[in-house]
Amino acid sequence: MAENIILEVVTPEKEVVNEPTQMVMAPGSMGEFGVLNGHTPFMTSLKTGTIRYKDESGNERYVFVSGGFAEALPEKVTVLAESAERRSDIDIERAQAAIERSEKRLSDERSKEKVDFIRARAALERAKQRVVLVGTRV
Numbered sequence: 001m002a003e004n005i006i007l008e009v010v011t012p013e014k015e016v017v018n019e020p021t022q023m024v025m026a027p028g029s030m031g032e033f034g035v036l037n038g039h040t041p042f043m044t045s046l047k048t049g050t051i052r053y054k055d056e057s058g059n060e061r062y063v064f065v066s067g068g069f070a071e072a073l074p075e076k077v078t079v080l081a082e083s084a085e086r087r088s089d090i091d092i093e094r095a096q097a098a099i100e101r102s103e104k105r106l107s108d109e110r111s112k113e114k115v116d117f118i119r120a121r122a123a124l125e126r127a128k129q130r131v132v133l134v135g136t137r138v
């Protein structure tokens with residue numbers, strides 16, 4: 001059987017994951033990538049999306065991730081993200097409220113000059129991806 005690969009996901013606030021896995025899939029900015037133990041080292045920036053991995057026992061796990069980058073070494077994947085949380089820790093109501101808030105910001109004609117569109121769109125994308133992840137059948 002193949003060796004495990006350690007997955008570590010950290011944000012400036014907390015360590016979200018640190019455990020041996022059978023396989024890791026992550027949303028690289030150039031597309032989703034998968035890593036197993038022994039792969040060639042590389043680094044990539046990440047898109048807002050979901051890291052999927054198989055834990056030591058083969059259970060599928062899901063972690064929302066926003067921004068940051070991943071360093072993949074043969075025996076370890078380190079993800080440094082701006083924010084991240086496990087699927088089970090996502091507060092769906094909070095994410096839905098964030099969607100409403102950012103949509104309102106983006107569509108409010110009167111405050112158009114004051115709105116930072118890049119930030120508002122990024123917040124909308126984070127909230128949508130959280131909702132998508134919670135709604136994903138697993």
Ligand code: ATP
Nearest residue numbers: 013083084085089090091092094095098123126130
């Ligand atoms: P909000 O506007 O609701 O704060 P946000 O997208 O701006 O959302 P982030 O900056 O991505 O929030 O994250 C800030 C912190 O809050 C992080 O620790 C992140 O894990 C957590 N977080 C954000 N939204 C949620 C959510 N819906 N459920 C659980 N944790 C969340």
